[in-house]
Amino acid sequence: MPLAPMGTPPQTPLDALRAIYESDLNRGFISIRPATGRVHLFGMGASYNLSLAAQPFFAAVGLTADARLSTDALHFGVDDVDSVDLPILVSYTGHTRETVAVAEILRRRGVERIVGVTNDLASPLASICSDCWQTGVDPPRPFYLVFVGGLLFALYKLACRLGDTPCVRFASEAGHLASGLAEGDRLAKSFSAPPRSLDALGRGPDFGIASQAALVAREFGRVPASAWETGNYRHGPIETCSDGNLVLMFVAPGGRARSLDLALARRLDQLPGQLLTFPDGAAADESAMSESCFRALACLAPIVVVAYGWAGLQGFAPGVLRYTSREFKDEIE
Numbered sequence: 001m002p003l004a005p006m007g008t009p010p011q012t013p014l015d016a017l018r019a020i021y022e023s024d025l026n027r028g029f030i031s032i033r034p035a036t037g038r039v040h041l042f043g044m045g046a047s048y049n050l051s052l053a054a055q056p057f058f059a060a061v062g063l064t065a066d067a068r069l070s071t072d073a074l075h076f077g078v079d080d081v082d083s084v085d086l087p088i089l090v091s092y093t094g095h096t097r098e099t100v101a102v103a104e105i106l107r108r109r110g111v112e113r114i115v116g117v118t119n120d121l122a123s124p125l126a127s128i129c130s131d132c133w134q135t136g137v138d139p140p141r142p143f144y145l146v147f148v149g150g151l152l153f154a155l156y157k158l159a160c161r162l163g164d165t166p167c168v169r170f171a172s173e174a175g176h177l178a179s180g181l182a183e184g185d186r187l188a189k190s191f192s193a194p195p196r197s198l199d200a201l202g203r204g205p206d207f208g209i210a211s212q213a214a215l216v217a218r219e220f221g222r223v224p225a226s227a228w229e230t231g232n233y234r235h236g237p238i239e240t241c242s243d244g245n246l247v248l249m250f251v252a253p254g255g256r257a258r259s260l261d262l263a264l265a266r267r268l269d270q271l272p273g274q275l276l277t278f279p280d281g282a283a284a285d286e287s288a289m290s291e292s293c294f295r296a297l298a299c300l301a302p303i304v305v306v307a308y309g310w311a312g313l314q315g316f317a318p319g320v321l322r323y324t325s326r327e328f329k330d331e332i333e
Helices: 013-022 046-059 070-076 097-108 124-128 144-162 170-190 206-219 255-268 293-313
Strands: 038-043 064-069 086-090 115-118 131-134 197-202 225-229 245-250 274-278
Touching: 013 144, 013 170, 038 046, 038 070, 038 097, 046 064, 046 086, 046 144, 046 206, 046 293, 064 070, 070 097, 086 097, 086 144, 097 124, 115 124, 115 144, 131 144, 144 293, 170 293, 197 206, 206 225, 206 245, 206 293, 245 255, 255 274, 274 293
Parallel strands: 038 064, 038 086, 086 115, 115 131, 197 225, 197 245, 245 274
Antiparallel strands: none
């Protein structure tokens, strides 16, 4: 997780994202589909949240994927990982202690192939993994959306490589990112003060998007925020709806889940507080976004921009972290 000020958005964030997406850093990566068809993703913080959101990328190429916190793997074991499954360890820095520790455990257990997704090929994680997929995010501490995009792009492109499937073209999806950034600018201007509290709702893989949105609100906007599985929100958490509370709903892209989400949105519109649905206008009609990394990123784009705005309203620079640290060792001692 970046530990220094994240700075201001680059003049052309889409150009930065395009450069990362269209880079070919991993040309030499040897694609071997796991014999069992199973992929296990491990990470902490944003890496875990985005791994949850990335599960559909692997499902789209016929692989079964699950995502777990590295700390859960440390404390409850990795017995479910077969020696010929494919574990993917996600850490932007490659120094996340808990994730490195999981890689060490998997290696000792004789797992045949361990893939690290990281920006640093000289990191401890990279040295343990048998193969690495580089994110290619540069500079090391960019506008946060570029960091998030780099991780999502890496997981999406890795899934496509494993499935021997072509990636979507950036140009065909970039409009959704531009719309998300523009929506963030509009929303940021609509707040004269940050919300008192925030609930982010997502169902299935979209719970990963909701979790990342809540993390961004807390980490960058310093707003008390929680993520909830959308269906579970009805069972108690909905009681926090009040003036000053903001609910972010990431509406499922289709099927019965979408109908249920829209029904809940109509109910929330009748309660105190403010409701925002994503993608922009989802409560009316979702645009035809592909199930690539772009849907998740387009949903997160406005939240990142708004969180930067909330930081400014409170008089501090987003990304100046007071308590977050990679130096805590409690979980691995």
